[in-house]
Amino acid sequence: MARGRKLEVITWWKDLDFARKLPFARDRVVECYFWILGVYFEPQYFLARRILTKVIAMTSIIDDIYDVYGTLEELVLFTDAIERWENSALDQLPEYMKLCYQALLDVYNMIDEEMVKEGRSYRVNYAKSAMNKLVRAYFEEAKWCHEGYVPSIEEYMRVALVTGAYKMLATTSLVGMGDLVTEEGFKWVSSDPLILEAASVICRLMDDMVGHKVKRGMEEDDEFPLRSEDDSVAIVEMIGQVAFNEEGLRASQAKGIDLIVDLSPKEGSWRTLSLGVISTNYQEGTNLRRLASQIQSLKGGPI
Numbered sequence: 001m002a003r004g005r006k007l008e009v010i011t012w013w014k015d016l017d018f019a020r021k022l023p024f025a026r027d028r029v030v031e032c033y034f035w036i037l038g039v040y041f042e043p044q045y046f047l048a049r050r051i052l053t054k055v056i057a058m059t060s061i062i063d064d065i066y067d068v069y070g071t072l073e074e075l076v077l078f079t080d081a082i083e084r085w086e087n088s089a090l091d092q093l094p095e096y097m098k099l100c101y102q103a104l105l106d107v108y109n110m111i112d113e114e115m116v117k118e119g120r121s122y123r124v125n126y127a128k129s130a131m132n133k134l135v136r137a138y139f140e141e142a143k144w145c146h147e148g149y150v151p152s153i154e155e156y157m158r159v160a161l162v163t164g165a166y167k168m169l170a171t172t173s174l175v176g177m178g179d180l181v182t183e184e185g186f187k188w189v190s191s192d193p194l195i196l197e198a199a200s201v202i203c204r205l206m207d208d209m210v211g212h213k214v215k216r217g218m219e220e221d222d223e224f225p226l227r228s229e230d231d232s233v234a235i236v237e238m239i240g241q242v243a244f245n246e247e248g249l250r251a252s253q254a255k256g257i258d259l260i261v262d263l264s265p266k267e268g269s270w271r272t273l274s275l276g277v278i279s280t281n282y283q284e285g286t287n288l289r290r291l292a293s294q295i296q297s298l299k300g301g302p303i
């Protein structure tokens with residue numbers, strides 16, 4: 001059964017044929033699936049994995065459209081279309097964007113159908129709202145690039161904490177989790193709680209560090225020495241612990257928080273798994289063999 005569910009995602013991706021139709025975009029569905037295993041690997045979350053894998057795979061395509069291919073005029077139309085969530089918006093898009101936009105609509109229609117069955121259709125609105133915020137931020141970065149504008153660090157971080165996509169994915173990750181999450185939980189995660197801000201900072205800065213390392217051809221200099229793996233994990237632990245501690249103090253004042261996440265750093269918990277996946281991915285790129293080994297060791301069994 002689990003194998004069939006994984007094959008459904010692969011079949012969906014192959015049918016889209018983005019590797020041929022959108023050759024400028026990264027083909028990352030297998031990588032995305034491993035990422036989502038780091039969020040939840042338990043069998044009961046198969047729907048949540050299906051939803052989040054498809055959304056993150058589509059987000060990767062959308063990111064590449066904004067980053068490397070779309071003209072500013074096309075991106076204005078694309079951003080408007082995504083914010084409208086209507087089939088009629090297809091008419092205004094160039095052909096390559098139509099492929100992506102239709103696939104995006106299909107994914108969220110699938111999510112809507114599943115949530116209607118469960119009587120939880122309100123969740124789709126939270127997921128769409130989070131995606132809207134993401135594409136608006138993608139557009140702002142693209143506009144900077146096309147206009148040659150260099151933002152201040154404050155401007156950059158305001159936008160970059162959104163374009164890292166962790167806020168959108170955090171919201172979307174709750175959609176398929178059944179009774180475990182209440183609407184109060186969606187209101188909480190949509191309020192940008194400190195723990196989510198901290199996670200976004202960690203992932204944004206570590207992503208930028210690795211991107212900077214690649215662009216410099218792995219060269220060192222005295223002014224900006226490269227971080228070691230231990231240094232980077234220390235950053236994760238330091239920022240994360242501050243957020244866990246402060247958000248833990250607030251948890252008693254917010255309804256539904258304990259239904260979403262256990263903030264205690266227990267061995268074998270989501271936190272241990274997530275730190276392992278984060279450190280593996282950001283230090284070496286996504287080496288799928290190593291990533292699978294990391295997840296397997298933390299799960300205590302084969303994937």
